[in-house]
Amino acid sequence: MxxxxxxxxxxxxxxxxxxxxxxxxxxxxxxxxxxxxxxxxxxxxxxxxxxxxxIHLCPVCQNLTDRDICPICADPDRDHGLICVVTDARAVMAMEKVREFRGVYHVLHGLISPINGVTPEQLKIRELLARVESGEVQEIIVATNPTVEGEATAMYLSRLLRPLGVRVTRLAYGVPVGADLEYADEVTLFRALEGRRDV
Ligand SMILES: [Zn+2]
Missing domain, CATH: 1.10.8.420 (RecR Domain 1)
Structure with missing residues (x-):
């Protein structure tokens, strides 16, 4: 009716x-x-x-914000030499539950996926490269999910960024394979962060 x-x-x-x-x-x-x-x-x-x-994208980290520059990028107390790279804005919220993380973020807005026709050019990788080239960055933690696309994206970023003299690390496998970062609990995420390894 x-x-x-x-x-x-x-x-x-x-x-x-x-x-x-x-x-x-x-x-x-x-x-x-x-x-x-x-x-x-x-x-x-x-x-x-x-x-x-x-709401638009923060021009620095590409996260969603309703300010000119998002509060995380604008915070002088955070470590701007440590960037955690995530797939989407929801992953930033998940990572922010781990209060020990005092670095900043970079949101890719997707993962490299040849099967689905997603190329590096379609992600916010150029913007990440520009941040690294500015010289302030010391370490990039790639926090993409441990899926085929997540791993492929991490490897791509490692190959791209390591020659520029930054350390590229990946979250430890405390985060169960296939699990969405969004649903990982605080303790699991903290362990994954602490146990990160170079890639
Ligand atoms: Zn930002």
Missing amino acids: AEYIESLQRLAEEFGRLEGVGKKTAMRMAFSVLELEQEDAEAFASAILEARRR
Whole structure:
């Protein structure tokens, strides 16, 4: 019956655009919106617009931010000579749970994957190279997942960056193979960080 209510149908279609939201869930979400007070619905809509409008990539680390330069890159107390390279913005959040990590980040926005047609040029590798060439960087910790793509990307970065005189390391295998960094707990991540090895 929902098919006949045009604006409800349209709302469900919009929710269906979101990653991981199937048709049924999208329709349930659309119905939930109708239960909101008018002003709450307006706040919800404007939160979407504002986030989309204000959030962009930090020009230094390529992480998401709503400031000119993200708070991590702007923090003088962090070690800007130690860069942890991660696949996406969610991995930064996971790494930040390990409070002992006092370095900074670089977000690649993907992994090298010849099968899926993802080449190094499509990732934020050029930007990483520029940071290394600026001379301040001493160590790069590659924290990509231990998958085929994650390993291939780590090897590529090692070959690219080591000749420039920086140490390139990889998280130890305390992180279970195939596990998403996002779901690794604090202690596991801390051990993986402590036990990192050169690649
Ligand atoms: Zn940044």
